Amino acid sequence: MALDSRKLSLYEQTRTTVYGINNLSLSVLPGDLDLAIANWLQDQDGALLRANADQLTERYRAGQSSARVDLAAYLTTRMPATYAAVRNVLGEVARVNPEFAPTSIVDVGAGPGTASWAALVEWPELSTVTMIETDARFVELAGGLAKSSALEALAKANIIRAKMNEAKAKADLVIAAYVFAELAEKDAGEAALKLWAQTENTLVIIEPGTPRGFTRIHAARQMLIKAGAHILGPCTHAALCPMRGNDWCHFTVRLARSREHMHAKQATVPFEDEPFSWIAVSRQPVPLVGARVIRPPEHDKHSMTFKICSEQGLADRVIARRDKAAYKQHRKTAWGDVV
Numbered sequence: 001m002a003l004d005s006r007k008l009s010l011y012e013q014t015r016t017t018v019y020g021i022n023n024l025s026l027s028v029l030p031g032d033l034d035l036a037i038a039n040w041l042q043d044q045d046g047a048l049l050r051a052n053a054d055q056l057t058e059r060y061r062a063g064q065s066s067a068r069v070d071l072a073a074y075l076t077t078r079m080p081a082t083y084a085a086v087r088n089v090l091g092e093v094a095r096v097n098p099e100f101a102p103t104s105i106v107d108v109g110a111g112p113g114t115a116s117w118a119a120l121v122e123w124p125e126l127s128t129v130t131m132i133e134t135d136a137r138f139v140e141l142a143g144g145l146a147k148s149s150a151l152e153a154l155a156k157a158n159i160i161r162a163k164m165n166e167a168k169a170k171a172d173l174v175i176a177a178y179v180f181a182e183l184a185e186k187d188a189g190e191a192a193l194k195l196w197a198q199t200e201n202t203l204v205i206i207e208p209g210t211p212r213g214f215t216r217i218h219a220a221r222q223m224l225i226k227a228g229a230h231i232l233g234p235c236t237h238a239a240l241c242p243m244r245g246n247d248w249c250h251f252t253v254r255l256a257r258s259r260e261h262m263h264a265k266q267a268t269v270p271f272e273d274e275p276f277s278w279i280a281v282s283r284q285p286v287p288l289v290g291a292r293v294i295r296p297p298e299h300d301k302h303s304m305t306f307k308i309c310s311e312q313g314l315a316d317r318v319i320a321r322r323d324k325a326a327y328k329q330h331r332k333t334a335w336g337d338v339v
């Protein structure tokens with residue numbers, strides 16, 4: 001799902017560089033957010049940040065909540081990646097449903113406000129931003145960052161300290177990014193239904209692209225379809241999900257690592273690939289076409305093979321090099337694209 005540069009709003013074009021590597025978007029935070037984070041991180045002790053970043057990784061790997069994560073470590077090592085995943089998904093939602101022009105958003109489990117910032121890049125016409133967040137430290141952080149925004153909607157965002165199941169705010173667009181992982185698996189379906197009731201038009205749920213993240217997406221998908229929601233993606237159909245056994249549906253987005261991130265993670269390469277799973281549904285039926293590529297394409301001397309998911313289930317689509325027209329047409333087809 002490479003970002004289409006024509007779809008980038010002027011807002012983002014003036015503040016960031018987005019360019020492709022291996023057909024994946026290399027996403028960068030908006031300039032005013034970047035600056036606000038840099039100010040927030042001023043005077044951070046490098047060694048402490050490294051230790052806290054390690055702890056944060058271990059906590060999330062162990063399936064623990066954000067309750068005790070270090071905020072500086074989150075801003076440095078996680079927010080750019082969750083932002084990139086949300087940008088990628090919202091770009092795809094806008095591609096599938098170009099008519100969608102939300103004016104209000106509810107961002108649940110907002111953390112530092114990642115999804116709200118990303119949504120305003122896709123839909124600068126958003127005028128009402130509500131963030132729901134349970135942790136007082138994140139509420140304060142999200143408020144501080146939002147106030148630094150050049151956009152009025154963010155600068156005057158309503159940031160509510162509450163659990164997502166207590167919140168009642170409704171909006172055209174409801175986003176839950178990387179928060180279902182902090183709910184018990186058995187609660188994911190009900191939580192999705194609750195968010196659906198708050199959704200005037202489109203609901204987007206994004207999770208880490210891990211088996212744990214996908215089980216929650218899968219539970220949400222089943223409940224939402226039963227409730228009459230129309231799928232926008234990543235599925236190009238509403239049939240039974242064909243993922244079985246140890247398989248899980250996920251995609252990746254490539255993003256640049258900041259100098260601070262490289263330091264904190266002792267990284268040797270200046271980019272990382274963030275795996276994510278997602279589901280987006282709408283109140284209106286939207287025509288879905290084709291099949292989605294759900295693995296990195298495989299190339300050999302004679303052919304390209306795409307693992308695809310469609311209404312007919314999972315399949316391998318092989319395109320022989322000697323089929324020149326088809327080969328040329330699919331040469332740039334990437335993991336996550338619809339064919």
Ligand SMILES: C[S@@+](CC[C@H](N)C(=O)[O-])C[C@H]1O[C@@H](n2cnc3c(N)ncnc32)[C@H](O)[C@@H]1O
Pocket residue numbers: 065066067078079082083108109110111112113114115132133134135138162163164165176177178179182
């Ligand atoms: C991993 S962070 C994700 C933050 C942000 N959405 C992002 O994508 O960067 C999860 C956030 O959800 C919040 N959270 C966890 N459980 C919650 C709940 N039941 N209601 C509201 N917020 C919750 C946590 O405090 C944390 O800020």
